[in-house]
Amino acid sequence: MNAQLSTSHSVGKPADSKKRRPFSIAEWVAGIVKYAVLILLAVTFVMPFYWMVSSALKNDAQVYVAPPIWFPSPAFWNNFPDAWNSQPFTQYMMNTLFLYAVPYTIVTVLSSAIVAYGFSRIQWKWRDTLFYLCLATMMVPFQVQMVPLFMIFKKLHWINSFLPLIIPACFGSPYFIFMLRQFFRTIPAELSDAARIDGASEFDILWRIMLPLSRPALTVVSLLAFIGAWNDYLGPLIYVHDQSKFVLALGVESLRRTFTFNSTIANAYPYLMAVSTLVVLPIIIIFFFGQRVFIEGISMTGLKE
Amino acid sequence: MNRSFTKPRSQRDLLLGLLFVSPWLIGFLLWTVYPLISSFYYSFTRYDLLRPAWWIGFGNYIELFTEDATFPKVIGNTLYYVLLSAPMGVISAFLMAALLNTKIMARPFFRAIFFFPAIVPTIVVAMVWQFLLNTQFGLINSLMQGLGLPVIPFLSSPALAKPSLIMIYMWAQGNAMVIFLATLQDVPRALYEAAELDGANAFHKFWHITIPMCTPVILFNLIMGFIEGFQSFTLPWLVTGGGPSNSTELYGLYLYRNAFEFLRMGKASALAWMLFIVIVTFTFILFRTSARWVYYGGEK
Numbered sequence: 001m002n003a004q005l006s007t008s009h010s011v012g013k014p015a016d017s018k019k020r021r022p023f024s025i026a027e028w029v030a031g032i033v034k035y036a037v038l039i040l041l042a043v044t045f046v047m048p049f050y051w052m053v054s055s056a057l058k059n060d061a062q063v064y065v066a067p068p069i070w071f072p073s074p075a076f077w078n079n080f081p082d083a084w085n086s087q088p089f090t091q092y093m094m095n096t097l098f099l100y101a102v103p104y105t106i107v108t109v110l111s112s113a114i115v116a117y118g119f120s121r122i123q124w125k126w127r128d129t130l131f132y133l134c135l136a137t138m139m140v141p142f143q144v145q146m147v148p149l150f151m152i153f154k155k156l157h158w159i160n161s162f163l164p165l166i167i168p169a170c171f172g173s174p175y176f177i178f179m180l181r182q183f184f185r186t187i188p189a190e191l192s193d194a195a196r197i198d199g200a201s202e203f204d205i206l207w208r209i210m211l212p213l214s215r216p217a218l219t220v221v222s223l224l225a226f227i228g229a230w231n232d233y234l235g236p237l238i239y240v241h242d243q244s245k246f247v248l249a250l251g252v253e254s255l256r257r258t259f260t261f262n263s264t265i266a267n268a269y270p271y272l273m274a275v276s277t278l279v280v281l282p283i284i285i286i287f288f289f290g291q292r293v294f295i296e297g298i299s300m301t302g303l304k305e
Numbered sequence: 306m307n308r309s310f311t312k313p314r315s316q317r318d319l320l321l322g323l324l325f326v327s328p329w330l331i332g333f334l335l336w337t338v339y340p341l342i343s344s345f346y347y348s349f350t351r352y353d354l355l356r357p358a359w360w361i362g363f364g365n366y367i368e369l370f371t372e373d374a375t376f377p378k379v380i381g382n383t384l385y386y387v388l389l390s391a392p393m394g395v396i397s398a399f400l401m402a403a404l405l406n407t408k409i410m411a412r413p414f415f416r417a418i419f420f421f422p423a424i425v426p427t428i429v430v431a432m433v434w435q436f437l438l439n440t441q442f443g444l445i446n447s448l449m450q451g452l453g454l455p456v457i458p459f460l461s462s463p464a465l466a467k468p469s470l471i472m473i474y475m476w477a478q479g480n481a482m483v484i485f486l487a488t489l490q491d492v493p494r495a496l497y498e499a500a501e502l503d504g505a506n507a508f509h510k511f512w513h514i515t516i517p518m519c520t521p522v523i524l525f526n527l528i529m530g531f532i533e534g535f536q537s538f539t540l541p542w543l544v545t546g547g548g549p550s551n552s553t554e555l556y557g558l559y560l561y562r563n564a565f566e567f568l569r570m571g572k573a574s575a576l577a578w579m580l581f582i583v584i585v586t587f588t589f590i591l592f593r594t595s596a597r598w599v600y601y602g603g604e605k
Binding site: 034035037038041042044045046047048049051052055063064065066067068111114115117118119122123124125126127130133134137138139140141142143144145146147148149150151154168170171172174177202206227230231233234238248249252253256269272273276279280283284287291292294295298299 | 319321323325329332333337339341344401416417421429447451476483535536539561564565574577581
């Protein structure tokens with residue numbers, strides 16, 4: 001392996017500069033095989049979602065039948081409101097949004113940005129050592145913290161509230177600190193130096209220069225934080241026991257439990273699939289509009305200096 | 306700021322730096338260091354949240370290794386799951402990224418489809434796959450019956466439950482795939498061109514350039530996969546709940562059960578500490594062996 005070559009980094013257009021040869025038969029076959037594999041994989045990935053939505057529109061007779069029905073007719077669109085209202089899902093959604101996901105996203109992004117600034121834009125002794133320590137904490141399993149933290153929060157009477165999930169998030173999350181630090185490092189140092197000469201404080205620089213320039217990174221981190229909270233199951237499972245405070249994930253599971261305990265209730269699967277569809281819908285919408293931001297953001301986590 | 310004139314620059318910067326990272330530093334002491342020390346202490350006690358904890362020395366550890374009939378099974382399940390799911394997740398994510406990195410039409414479309422399951426709530430993943438893999442009226446078994454094939458008890462047979470969970474896990478490896486794809490796109494074109502001049506075919510290029518250039522990221526994703534695997538809870542908890550006959554009772558599930566179902570906080574702490582040590586050791590070993598197979602090319 002010639003290490004010299006890789007330093008040149010000539011990431012040009014994909015081989016188009018070379019002369020085009022006419023396609024050979026072998027290339028045609030390879031191309032067909034490639035697209036066959038791609039399409040087969042794509043079908044495997046989409047099928048579960050298609051099945052979820054189409055089953056949400058069925059009644060029991062259409063679910064428990066062989067061969068399976070691909071296009072339910074008639075389609076029972078009422079399953080969506082009926083399933084949603086079979087438990088207080090509107091309440092669960094409000095809890096998920098306003099008691100958990102929104103406050104969690106705000107505090108975790110803000111605190112991570114402040115910490116990331118300290119880890120990237122100020123030169124100080126031990127900075128990198130502490131940063132590696134911060135990364136290393138990602139190795140500490142959640143389960144080690146789970147038991148002692150539960151005891152602390154119980155003593156503080158925070159059980160059945162979202163404080164145990166939001167207060168620790170006010171101290172930054174290593175993953176987001178890492179992503180924001182990587183981004184902050186790409187912003188030229190001259191910008192902050194110029195501001196310092198004009199008498200700006202470090203906090204001014206963070207607030208007025210870094211954050212506005214980091215909008216793409218902040219968007220990714222906010223989306224990931226929001227989706228993380230929206231999808232979280234274990235956190236609420238441990239701390240939120242009161243049904244009136246349930247989040248959507250706990251609500252779906254509670255709906256399933258009513259069906260497992262009483263197998264005579266009609267429309268178990270259609271209702272579960274309808275609620276699942278509605279829970280995943282906001283994620284689909286966020287992903288549809290933010291796909292590029294998203295994928296580029298996650299690429300940032302690849303170990304790049 | 307007058308302070309900059311009274312104190313030397315480096316000392317001022319040290320204080321400023323510490324000030325900015327202080328949220329994390331305080332959080333680290335409160336939510337990581339304290340729980341670590343405290344659960345180490347509790348691991349030597351018996352504690353049910355109702356009465357005060359009392360010291361039982363190595364009681365919990367001795368119980369786990371000599372009396373607890375479930376624990377050996379939990380270890381076996383976890384090793385099976387982790388040693389398969391992490392490498393298989395990395396391999397499938399890598400192959401899909403490599404496929405997407407070839408010249409194809411509609412790459413963003415396929416990339417979006419392969420990535421999407423990674424951000425779907427686990428509760429939804431669990432509900433949908435449980436339904437799809439159902440023995441009596443799941444889509445997959447209905448289709449197989451239609452083809453005259455036997456019914457496969459994916460989630461209801463102890464032998465197949467773990468492989469089925471691993472399959473669902475692999476389906477949601479979009480994060481790793483996207484990281485691989487970004488790495489593949491950064492492999493310098495010049496390497497391939499030089500290899501082509503030397504008469505290398507597609508396989509040679511993949512084996513001697515693509516894979517070595519990606520080894521740092523393979524290591525990263527593998528470590529993340531192992532850490533995730535050892536701790537995994539939500540997917541197995543919601544899909545199989547540890548069954549059938551404890552065949553998917555993974556470490557995370559058993560730990561949760563001891564803490565919050567059996568209220569054995571001391572025993573759960575002992576389990577948590579052993580998990581911590583296993584993860585650190587595993588990561589350390591992977592890093593040590595990595596010198597032999599990870600290629601840090603002309604990076605620096």
